[in-house]
Amino acid sequence: MQEREILNNRSSGERPIILTTDFGLTDSYVGVMKGVILGINPRAAIVDLTHQIQPQNILQASFTLATSYRFFPNESIHAVVVDPGVGTTRQAILLITPHGRFLAPDNGVLSGVLGDYVDVAPSKPGSVSVPDGLTAISLTNPTYWLEPVSQTFHGRDVFAPVAAHLSTGVSDTDLGDPIGDIVWLPAPQPVREGNTISGEIIVVDHFGNLVSNIPASMISGDKTSGKIAMVEIGGQNILGLSRTFHDAAQPEAPSGSNKLVALMGSNGYLEVAYPDGSAAALLDAGVGEPVRVRIDS
Amino acid sequence: MQEREILNNRSSGERPIILTTDFGLTDSYVGVMKGVILGINPRAAIVDLTHQIQPQNILQASFTLATSYRFFPNESIHAVVVDPGVGTTRQAILLITPHGRFLAPDNGVLSGVLGDYVDVAPSKPGSVSVPDGLTAISLTNPTYWLEPVSQTFHGRDVFAPVAAHLSTGVSDTDLGDPIGDIVWLPAPQPVREGNTISGEIIVVDHFGNLVSNIPASMISGDKTSGKIAMVEIGGQNILGLSRTFHDAAQPEAPSGSNKLVALMGSNGYLEVAYPDGSAAALLDAGVGEPVRVRIDS
Amino acid sequence: MQEREILNNRSSGERPIILTTDFGLTDSYVGVMKGVILGINPRAAIVDLTHQIQPQNILQASFTLATSYRFFPNESIHAVVVDPGVGTTRQAILLITPHGRFLAPDNGVLSGVLGDYVDVAPSKPGSVSVPDGLTAISLTNPTYWLEPVSQTFHGRDVFAPVAAHLSTGVSDTDLGDPIGDIVWLPAPQPVREGNTISGEIIVVDHFGNLVSNIPASMISGDKTSGKIAMVEIGGQNILGLSRTFHDAAQPEAPSGSNKLVALMGSNGYLEVAYPDGSAAALLDAGVGEPVRVRIDS
Numbered sequence: 001m002q003e004r005e006i007l008n009n010r011s012s013g014e015r016p017i018i019l020t021t022d023f024g025l026t027d028s029y030v031g032v033m034k035g036v037i038l039g040i041n042p043r044a045a046i047v048d049l050t051h052q053i054q055p056q057n058i059l060q061a062s063f064t065l066a067t068s069y070r071f072f073p074n075e076s077i078h079a080v081v082v083d084p085g086v087g088t089t090r091q092a093i094l095l096i097t098p099h100g101r102f103l104a105p106d107n108g109v110l111s112g113v114l115g116d117y118v119d120v121a122p123s124k125p126g127s128v129s130v131p132d133g134l135t136a137i138s139l140t141n142p143t144y145w146l147e148p149v150s151q152t153f154h155g156r157d158v159f160a161p162v163a164a165h166l167s168t169g170v171s172d173t174d175l176g177d178p179i180g181d182i183v184w185l186p187a188p189q190p191v192r193e194g195n196t197i198s199g200e201i202i203v204v205d206h207f208g209n210l211v212s213n214i215p216a217s218m219i220s221g222d223k224t225s226g227k228i229a230m231v232e233i234g235g236q237n238i239l240g241l242s243r244t245f246h247d248a249a250q251p252e253a254p255s256g257s258n259k260l261v262a263l264m265g266s267n268g269y270l271e272v273a274y275p276d277g278s279a280a281a282l283l284d285a286g287v288g289e290p291v292r293v294r295i296d297s
Numbered sequence: 298m299q300e301r302e303i304l305n306n307r308s309s310g311e312r313p314i315i316l317t318t319d320f321g322l323t324d325s326y327v328g329v330m331k332g333v334i335l336g337i338n339p340r341a342a343i344v345d346l347t348h349q350i351q352p353q354n355i356l357q358a359s360f361t362l363a364t365s366y367r368f369f370p371n372e373s374i375h376a377v378v379v380d381p382g383v384g385t386t387r388q389a390i391l392l393i394t395p396h397g398r399f400l401a402p403d404n405g406v407l408s409g410v411l412g413d414y415v416d417v418a419p420s421k422p423g424s425v426s427v428p429d430g431l432t433a434i435s436l437t438n439p440t441y442w443l444e445p446v447s448q449t450f451h452g453r454d455v456f457a458p459v460a461a462h463l464s465t466g467v468s469d470t471d472l473g474d475p476i477g478d479i480v481w482l483p484a485p486q487p488v489r490e491g492n493t494i495s496g497e498i499i500v501v502d503h504f505g506n507l508v509s510n511i512p513a514s515m516i517s518g519d520k521t522s523g524k525i526a527m528v529e530i531g532g533q534n535i536l537g538l539s540r541t542f543h544d545a546a547q548p549e550a551p552s553g554s555n556k557l558v559a560l561m562g563s564n565g566y567l568e569v570a571y572p573d574g575s576a577a578a579l580l581d582a583g584v585g586e587p588v589r590v591r592i593d594s
Numbered sequence: 595m596q597e598r599e600i601l602n603n604r605s606s607g608e609r610p611i612i613l614t615t616d617f618g619l620t621d622s623y624v625g626v627m628k629g630v631i632l633g634i635n636p637r638a639a640i641v642d643l644t645h646q647i648q649p650q651n652i653l654q655a656s657f658t659l660a661t662s663y664r665f666f667p668n669e670s671i672h673a674v675v676v677d678p679g680v681g682t683t684r685q686a687i688l689l690i691t692p693h694g695r696f697l698a699p700d701n702g703v704l705s706g707v708l709g710d711y712v713d714v715a716p717s718k719p720g721s722v723s724v725p726d727g728l729t730a731i732s733l734t735n736p737t738y739w740l741e742p743v744s745q746t747f748h749g750r751d752v753f754a755p756v757a758a759h760l761s762t763g764v765s766d767t768d769l770g771d772p773i774g775d776i777v778w779l780p781a782p783q784p785v786r787e788g789n790t791i792s793g794e795i796i797v798v799d800h801f802g803n804l805v806s807n808i809p810a811s812m813i814s815g816d817k818t819s820g821k822i823a824m825v826e827i828g829g830q831n832i833l834g835l836s837r838t839f840h841d842a843a844q845p846e847a848p849s850g851s852n853k854l855v856a857l858m859g860s861n862g863y864l865e866v867a868y869p870d871g872s873a874a875a876l877l878d879a880g881v882g883e884p885v886r887v888r889i890d891s
Binding site for chain 1: 616617618619620621622623624625626628629630632633636637640649678679680681682744745746747750751
């Protein structure tokens with residue numbers, strides 16, 4: 001997916017802790033997690049990826065993480081707490097990859113990351129074998145938890161303290177036992193039929209840009225021409241692919257096209273933007289909105 | 298209240314600075330406080346507890362702090378800036394406890410913390426003597442302020458620089474003179490009559506969970522059975538106490554109960570949640586909503 | 595503008611990185627910038643000034659930065675990413691001042707900072723010569739960028755990695771070539787005619803305080819009396835200037851004045867506040883609202 005590596009990424013021995021949650025920023029939940037971390041590793045470098053995942057939206061968290069993690073140092077410890085099943089029998093796991101460690105409930109939230117490593121991604125929810133080169137561990141060793149563990153806030157009582165201990169150099173294998181399977185939750189996949197790719201919007205960003213699930217690879221891999229003829233969304237047709245948000249309107253743009261632009265977004269997926277405002281507002285479109293790409297033959 | 302201690306909390310000599318304000322995240326107020334801190338202690342570890350306290354809601358800040366501070370290292374320096382009286386004659390104080398230092402306007406915002414140490418909490422607003430084992434100091438030494446001190450932003454001009462100097466090891470007693478009394482602002486207290494505990498909702502969290510002022514101790518201390526028979530809120534009756542947000546609906550749940558659950562929340566207080574969404578929205582309930590617990594006799 | 599210096603601002607060799615963007619806090623954009631920074635400088639101190647600049651509002655970012663930067667250490671590296679022209683021909687620049695380094699698109703967003711150094715500020719958009727004592731550099735050396743550079747997210751691909759490299763001590767002149775002019779975008783300026791100063795509201799803060807573009811210098815410099823007789827806004831007249839948000843209502847306050855207060859705000863500009871709530875809501879006023887000050891003669 002993201003092929004690039006961080007420029008001059010030095011292996012420093014530092015292990016920053018990256019937090020991704022649906023806790024929001026109004027309550028003290030995130031602050032308290034950081035308090036627990038500092039109690040264990042007072043010099044931990046803690047970064048927020050986002051705390052504004054929609055409540056319990058596992059798929060959104062999975063996509064956000066998948067499009068972001070390669071921009072963090074490989075030594076990073078991600079704590080991903082979108083956890084509707086907290087306190088139930090769902091496992092808490094550590095997934096070790098060449099590009100970071102991931103602590104999370106085993107509910108599918110790591111599917112986006114896993115998708116970069118599995119050979120064949122199942123199209124239905126279930127589980128997948130841990131891919132070659134990765135290791136998964138079930139967090140079963142209470143030595144590294146905050147006691148007593150509540151039934152409703154494992155972000156504070158399990159994930160934060162385990163992340164902090166990992167950041168001080170505690171060994172992965174001290175945290176619990178290796179497991180062979182991880183829960184898999186597939187994201188909606190785009191489909192190609194003939195010259196048409198059918199996908200959908202999966203994120204509406206802060207600017208109102210509509211981010212689809214159609215990856216650059218699906219379009220640049222087109223053997224016939226590599227040229228997008230038309231992006232269709234919300235009853236609008238957008239001619240051609242722009243390079244920047246402010247490319248001049250294409251001469252061929254039909255009147256009434258409202259200067260919508262389609263472009264390959266910074267996270268590697270096709271997106272639709274309205275440079276003078278919000279494409280989401282202009283089209284009254286949100287997550288799930290169908291988008292179609294017709295490729296010139 | 299919170300009896301637990303932080304696992305492996307090492308005394309490292311590090312003194313993180315924890316910020317709690319009603320400044321929000323849109324303006325530059327919080328960023329500027331951090332700038333002032335870094336100008337004095339470039340390596341300060343700064344953590345946000347929250348900046349989304351409702352404007353000038355001293356009681357909400359007091360409760361948020363009280364349910365959070367024990368999860369931070371004991372060396373923490375809390376700067377609590379909810380300060381409607383900024384620039385008036387209200388004092389600025391430092392409260393020293395075994396579980397952290399607290400810088401704040403002397404307007405009652407530390408009452409929740411103080412409540413963990415006072416023997417008898419007054420039921421009316423006023424003042425309390427500084428409890429045994431704690432020390433309070435009036436911040437009167439301008440050496441540690443940012444000059445000239447504005448009349449409207451002591452977060453920047455007093456609390457941030459004093460916190461930063463404390464984090465570098467400046468002595469508490471250099472900051473001003475000890476005082477004997479602190480302003481006290483009581484939170485609404487639950488009342489028990491017979492088998493009924495009457496309380497109210499004091500926080501609605503990001504998930505729409507309704508957090509009450511009824512502490513676990515008030516229910517677990519019940520000598521007769523320890524069993525909650527019924528939680529009443531917004532015209533709904535919730536049978537029994539759940540362990541997690543997703544406990545199966547109790548077989549005895551009356552139809553129309555909407556799968557609301559009552560449980561002991563992670564901060565030690567009874568809360569009401571709607572696992573499939575927001576209890577606040579479902580019940581159209583907010584802060585101040587009465588909640589009653591009837592205990593089986 | 596801000597004349598004060600940071601108390602005990604020690605030159606430590608530390609170069610904190612300060613982020614100001616319009617990216618919001620919902621998406622992962624800000625987190626990803628921090629990931630890139632940590633990949634280059636794992637011990638970087640990163641502070642958010644704000645990420646809630648209105649989308650593409652260059653003037654708001656310019657004002658926010660101008661009223662904040664002097665509270666940060668002089669060694670600070672500001673990355674200011676409000677960048678509607680990302681991917682177009684606009685330059686990316688580094689501006690070096692005695693009070694901090696500023697990385698930004700060359701679109702006028704540094705005009706507020708520049709305004710502290712230019713002798714005569716142009717009243718029309720265009721460009722200004724780099725003032726004496728400052729240096730500007732065009733960021734043209736791709737060695738310090740994240741490759742491949744996207745066309746839509748230079749925050750991640752240019753500004754974050756350049757800031758990180760600067761924080762590790764990379765030389766300014768390695769980043770590109772000096773330039774002689776910077777884009778200038780003037781903010782609306784207040785006008786004095788006789789005893790009347792006419793300005794406008796340029797920021798509505800989190801509390802609903804209405805911050806104007808009338809600086810303290812324009813009023814304190816008044817040779818006749820230094821006394822404000824009347825502030826007019828939204829059809830209301832406010833008698834006299836208060837010292838704090840909670841000054842007692844002036845005895846002369848006309849009935850119906852709603853206890854609005856006018857005062858010199860903490861950032862050095864005249865503001866209008868409603869101590870019991872939001873002045874913006876009370877007056878139904880926002881950015882652009884005219885405000886007039888009549889000075890006693």
